Amino acid sequence: MNVLLVRVDDRFIHGQILESWIPHLKAQNVVVANDELASDHFQKVIMSMAIPERISLRIVPICEALNLSDDCELDDKRTLVIVSSIRDAHELFMQGFIYMKLNIGNNKGSEGAKQISYSVWVDEVDLDMLKELMDRGVEVNLQSVPRERNIDMKTIIGMVSP
Template identity: 30%
Template sequence: MTLQLIRVDDRLIHGQVLVGWTRSLGVDHIVVADDKVGADPLQTTLMRMAAPTGVQVSIFTIEQAANALTGGTLDKDRVLVLVRGPAELSRLREAGVPFDRVNVGNVHSGPGRSKLTKEVYASPEELAVWRELAQSGVHLSAQWLPDQARTDLTPIVLRG
């Protein structure tokens, strides 16, 4: 498997992912790792329907995704992994999925959430997870689309 990108985006599959990232990276397989969506047949069907022609979509729980990503079944694929937030990302890493770079696309604002960048907000609990990931050597960057500016998120979460 060629892991092209791991992206944190609370919208999971949407236009930016489908058009921007899959094309620029030559992705042929999107893996959504999310317990809620992975257990919901309707959401699973809708996300698969949104995929562009020629791009396979697999929607798994976090545990299933980790097994698929480390088990050799995707070895011939160019994979984009999507997770909803830092907790899911951390769980993938704890389950043995190797990565050292993460693209953070969009994590919405809300009550009790601090602004890290224009598009990325975090609760205190999420900020702690981001910090743990950064301290363990994962480079975090915020970038909406491949042709847009990238913000180094690592120093932002470390000083948090």
């Protein structure tokens, strides 16, 4: 599995992913790592119906994402990974699921979180986690769709941190 990008998106598989990110990344595989969705059979079926047939889809609980590297069907497929929150993206990385690029697209954040773009909210825990990921060499950006302006988290983290 060739992980091109991890994206924080609490809408999981939807228009922006289907029409923008999959074609842009030329993704061959999409992984959604989310405990709630992985146990919601109905939503899983709906989301898998929307994905073009040539693209494989795996919807797994966070703790099982790491096992996908042994999935020989995924081999070196170009992969987009979707999680619902910065916390989950951080957990994935700390578990040993290593990635180089993190994109924050849509997240509603916790109560009292601060809005840093029209679709992204972060609290202090999120910011600390992002700093940690950035310290470990992960490139973090804010961007809804590839055609939109890409904001490097490095350039704004000083302004948004308390």
